[in-house]
Amino acid sequence: MENKTITPTLLLSIVATGLLSFSGVVIETAMNITFPHLMKVFGASLSSIQWLTTSYLLVLSIMMPLSAYFKQRFETKKLFVIAASFFLGGLLVDALAPNLPILIMGRVLQGVGTGISLPMMFNIILEQAPRHQQGLLIGVGNFITATAPAIGPTFGGMLVDSSLGWRSIFWVIIPVVAIALIIGVVSIQQYSEIKYIKLDITGWLNLSLLFSFLILALTQLGQQTRWVLIFGCLALIFLVLTIFWYKKVDSPIIKLSLFKNSWFSGHLIAFMLCQFEVMGLAFLLPNLVQILLGKTSFVAGLTMLPGAVLGAVLAPIGGNLLDKYGAVKPILAGISLETIGVIIFLSVFQNSSVIMLAGVYMIFTLGQGISVPNVLTSGLSKMDLKDKADGNAMFNTLQQFAGAAGTSIISIIIATDHTSRQLYGFNHGLVTLTIGLLIDLGVLVTVFAVNKVRT
Template identity: 30%
Template sequence: MNTSGAAAAATSIDINNVKKLPILISLILGAFFSILNETLLNIAFPELMIELKVSASTLQWLATGYMLVVGVLVPASALLVQWFTTRQMFLGAMIIFTLGTIVCAFAPQFSILLVGRLLQAAGSGLMLPVMMNTILVLYPPEKRGAAMGTIGLVIMFAPAIGPTLSGLILDSLEWRWLFYLVLPFAIISIVVAFIYLKNVSQPTKPKVDVLSIILSTIGFGGIVYGFSSSGEGKWSHPEVYGTILVGALALLLFTIRQLRLRDPLMDLKSFKFPMFTLTAFMLIIMMMTLFSTMSLLPFLFQGALGMTVFASGLLMLPGSVLNGLISPITGKLFDKFGPRALIIPGTAFLVIIMWFFTRITVETTKVELLILHICMMVSISMIMMPAQTNGMNQLPARYYPHGTAILNTLQQVAGAIGVAFFISVMSSGQSSFLKGSSDPGSPGQMAQAMVAGVHNAFTIGFFFSIAALILALFFKRIKGPAAE
């Protein structure tokens, strides 16, 4: 079997003589603005509908298409990092992202704007796997916690400030400034990476299996597209269940093929390592909880409590920012005390917080909601990166690109499924409440219906958190790669 770029790095490149900090800064700078961009545009949708003269369902492709491209590209990253050097991958991703930003900034119509967003998504989809794979190569297992915690800061902080930052910009400037302001930072990132980013891997150029790429694209693309489309409550529509079924069948064939190939696109033998498998299940639950909560709370704030978009963004900002700021701290604590000291208390804390979320009413104050959101985000920061770092620590070096691609793909798919599923549960609960109401059109009843729907969704989320706590009990500290 061919070794991966990561494995080659261990033998061909002397990591001890590489200055790690400039490389880390280069990666974080580029990743921050590419990830920030994922949530920066959503708040401008009402304005875009008017200016571009498109419907909400058409405009939604700016978000769905973004998620779709990322979901399709991430699985292929395991192959790409073995074909290209660290510099080639990162600079290529940033150049594609920057070109997409330019296209978006000057787009005269919706179709051009969509092309720009898809280019941005292509750059972002390659960014995170490259960053994580580089960290795994640069840092030994006993020091990875702090480095991965720094990545966690970027992953959580960037999308957290997106809605609030775009709200501030749109208060006084048109929507194109969302791209004008990102553009110079993207260019600076390219320049910094060109100067400071060093190669930490050497391409081994394994055989490309075209059929695996096709099955991966259809499989992950179908799943992400189907669940993203179902968020509008169209579960019985052939477009939804048809694409999900086709995607599931393609994934089954993809899995069978990967297990038979000598050089698979995504080496699923990574799942033979128990801590990695445990991490994969934990991250699925966490991403479903995180993405669904970030989608449900704005409905609650605006639909039941009458808050503006900007005000609801501000209310969610402290918790999300704190989650990012705490990630480096939890990373250092992971290096010192191991995963159990963080993951078990974190999941127990999450169970308590999710129970409180099921008790929200229209009388719940904004301060109480703020505290609950902050506590939830803190608990997630105690779980996400420690679990991911511990799982990756058990993998031998040649599995690094595959493990990174698997976890990032699962997170993307779990996020799409979580948003669609929980919003569907919320909508169903809302409809059921209004059917039994004597005055379903009154603002008071509509607010109560929204709360009832959110209760149903958070009740299921509560049971998910219990499952996460049970999984947490099986985590144990991994100090180095397992023997194959």
């Protein structure tokens, strides 16, 4: 009989780890707005400036597979202090950076901090919360992190255009991380026993290089085909090496056997598609506002703000719906609303206004709020507790890859249109997102049908 309860310390530990992840996403989305300005400041090309994002994603792809090992091997509170310290160090480095390489180094340090802290929040919930309330708490965690994309673009655009300048982006976040560190030190408790297990270094390196080369291939899409092919071939080589190695060892860093579970693997595919859609539209919409409507980056950020806030607020509500009514209804209803929102975008974007686009985006984020966090919760719900850390690691790792893919692929589709307003590019991008959502619905319906889940 389960005797777990939601305690104030559990809620505070979720807030602490969530704030650290929130800070990482805020800076990532805020920095995207600053790229044109930083190109002038450092006299650098766009491809060089993009390493601020690429380096961050690469470090996340390296750190995420370690989360299950970290959870078993080290105390949660110590890990959190290390993560927050890396993040604070990265913020200070970036706030004082005299040149672009140092600025990139700060982003690398922040990536280490986020890579440790992001899976930690979900592991705490899965381990310490009552099963019948995990959906609600994962929704609370997602609420904290999901407000970041709402704030980031507006926050970054406002500071860059002000007398404070781009460095203030990092100075403003430092108190947030410091508060998270204090809360975490006070509230995070050790629930499971520490095991002195050996790290599968070869397996980790293979997996890290696989995801790293995949991300590098994505960042080169539409730019240098030669490097796309080179990085793609290297990723394929390390995929083969990873599979070969994981069949050979007894205790791999990530259990690939989890993919034999159709419930888990189906939800993982659906979650990746969800993240592709969310990040793809998050790239398309502000560019549409700036290119098609001729508005500023600040206005583009404001266009997304109401919808992003709505999606964040609904995340705990969506989790509560899952706890009360099961996974099927909120997940399928949410993905359906996302699909309707993108179809409306496709129908009206050529003759739209900022207010209209903001309203339609709210339909999309309404669906996002009640579905996306629940896909993760549902995907991990039928796993043994000992396997949930590995499953969570895979969800978080592939989430980063899917998000990078959504941004890269949609940007390439838009860029194929060389006209001034890029109407056809935006049209084809929205068609791609619509097809992706329909596939997502098909995957989830199939998973529920195969596992005979009706409610």
